[in-house]
Amino acid sequence: MSLIHGALFLNFWTFTLSLVMSRTIYESAIVDKHEQWIVDYSRKYESKLEKEKRLNIFKDNLKYIESFNNDKNKSFKLSLNKFADVTHDEFIVAHTGYKMGDNSTMSQSTSFMYESFSDVPTSIDWRKKGAVTPIKDQGKCGCCWAFSAVAAVEGIIQIKTGKLISLSVQQLLDCSTNGGNQGCSGGWMMNAFEYISQNQGITTEESYPYQSMQGNCDTEKRINGVDVIINGYQMVPRNDEQALLKVVANQPVSVAIEGHGQDFKFYSGGVFTGNCGNTLSHAVTIVGYETSDEGLDYWLIKNSWGETWGENGYMRIQRNVTTQGGLCGIAMKASYISSIIS
Numbered sequence: 001m002s003l004i005h006g007a008l009f010l011n012f013w014t015f016t017l018s019l020v021m022s023r024t025i026y027e028s029a030i031v032d033k034h035e036q037w038i039v040d041y042s043r044k045y046e047s048k049l050e051k052e053k054r055l056n057i058f059k060d061n062l063k064y065i066e067s068f069n070n071d072k073n074k075s076f077k078l079s080l081n082k083f084a085d086v087t088h089d090e091f092i093v094a095h096t097g098y099k100m101g102d103n104s105t106m107s108q109s110t111s112f113m114y115e116s117f118s119d120v121p122t123s124i125d126w127r128k129k130g131a132v133t134p135i136k137d138q139g140k141c142g143c144c145w146a147f148s149a150v151a152a153v154e155g156i157i158q159i160k161t162g163k164l165i166s167l168s169v170q171q172l173l174d175c176s177t178n179g180g181n182q183g184c185s186g187g188w189m190m191n192a193f194e195y196i197s198q199n200q201g202i203t204t205e206e207s208y209p210y211q212s213m214q215g216n217c218d219t220e221k222r223i224n225g226v227d228v229i230i231n232g233y234q235m236v237p238r239n240d241e242q243a244l245l246k247v248v249a250n251q252p253v254s255v256a257i258e259g260h261g262q263d264f265k266f267y268s269g270g271v272f273t274g275n276c277g278n279t280l281s282h283a284v285t286i287v288g289y290e291t292s293d294e295g296l297d298y299w300l301i302k303n304s305w306g307e308t309w310g311e312n313g314y315m316r317i318q319r320n321v322t323t324q325g326g327l328c329g330i331a332m333k334a335s336y337i338s339s340i341i342s
Helices: 002-040 048-069 088-095 144-161 169-175 189-198 241-248
Strands: 076-078 229-235 253-257 267-272 282-291 297-302 314-318 334-341
Touching: 002 048, 048 076, 144 169, 144 189, 144 253, 144 282, 144 334, 169 189, 189 229, 189 334, 241 253, 241 282, 241 334, 282 314
Parallel strands: 267 314
Antiparallel strands: 076 267, 229 334, 253 282, 253 334, 282 297, 297 314
């Protein structure tokens, strides 16, 4: 019996040692990945304590991503990106920023200008038609609303005039404080459209470059540098993806979305069908739609988190879902420019 007990004891400790060594190797691999990630994203920490805290956040996010990607039935993938060491609350404050204004009925039209539009193509990509500027990055400023609005305006100007001009997000950040817009603390695209209309235009990115923080409104820089005046804007009929389709068939559209979940944050490619609700926290711009090779209908959205996020800054997100308001609430608060003077 003593020999059997001895063998069992030896096997137990061999197994335990193997587990410890495996865990040590895994933990060491995570540390190595974090070190490489620090280099890739030029991250700097103020202290060893801060670095340890960020490593633990990184570790939790990495485990979630690896577990998610192990499910081969998913239509999209996740990957580590520049958000890998930030907490959920930090992410919402610094990288989203949709807040609807107090005047929620502003410019709500009783009629829908594309109601009778029926010549809807099976797909459209406004990038291929030259109506979308390169991906921009809001940095650590919660002003997605300004980027979303600017992209919609850039698109309609190109469609109507043939000129693709990168417009100033910073001007909206500094000067569009009407209706409750709060710079890096959030805002609403309709308020941005109202400001552009009242200002009789918006200047170029080159004239009034982005600073990743709110400043004082520069009255000299804000003078309209683009020979186009926005004199009409509308909300898309609420919770109506078919109405939204009609608008996107004609121009890019600003939309609010629930964009703070893990799946959304670490999305890296494929058609997003992730776990999300309709707590609108982020703003993006729909710049097209299509159907994937696998048969999934999707919207093509332009984000403002730089080219390292998603599919070079873009996301394909499922459309024509049974959920009211669309996936992640994409059809709940959509808006677009309805009239310009050039």
